[in-house]
Amino acid sequence: MAAVRRGQRQGEPGTLSREQELELIDALRGVHPDAFGLDEELWTRQSLHALIQQQFGLSLDLGIVGAYLRAWGLGPREPRERACGLCVGAVERWVRSEYPAITRAAQEHLAEVYWIGRIRLRGTMPAADVISAISARGRVRFMITTPSVDPRLPRDFVLRLSGAEQRTVHLIVDGSWARNEWPRRLPRRIVPHPLPSCGRALAP
Missing domain, CATH: 3.30.420 (Nucleotidyltransferase; domain 5)
Known part of the structure; x- marks a missing residue:
């Protein structure tokens, strides 16, 4: 389920640990970005990036955040x-x-x-x-x-x-x-x- 770049391991700087990823998923259940004071109607790569920074103090590369979304099945599909x-x-x-x-x-x-x-x-x-x-x-x-x-x-x-x-x-x-x-x-x-x-x- 986790998504990291080649050469990186889950939990290394620039990534979430598995525990953090599961905690993030639980934080997202049934709530929208405005519940966290974020100015988005629904979750996007940008609002997820902001939440990760807010929850864990991590400013991940947007490309890494996008990789998590693709690992969650949110890439384009034919x-x-x-x-x-x-x-x-x-x-x-x-x-x-x-x-x-x-x-x-x-x-x-x-x-x-x-x-x-x-x-x-x-x-x-x-x-x-x-x-x-x-x-x-x-x-x-x-x-x-x-x-x-x-x-x-x-x-x-x-x-x-x-x-x-x-x-x-x-x-x-x-x-x-x-x-x-x-x-x-x-x-x-x-x-x-x-x-x-x-x-x-x-x-x-």
């Missing part, structure tokens, strides 16, 4: 990587036939397109899920939850993607959640789109 093995073909057809219209609509409304999914972190106790929104431009925004608390797609997470400016966002939601686990009665500025899914949960 659409086919968001599908179970039975749905890869349907997802590829959807990208060809439906996705272009979504991007055109987003451009017309000066909106952002986010791909939303969920990854199970390994090696944590209790279990932890990372819910991420990755923009078409590669910007990562995320939160960490304890899956046993509420398996649904958090409404607060979705609303915060729109920001204080209440900008329009298009959300492509993968098969991590069934449709009945999506938030209901969302504002019109938030436009969700289901990625084709047979309803099977994604592998952790």
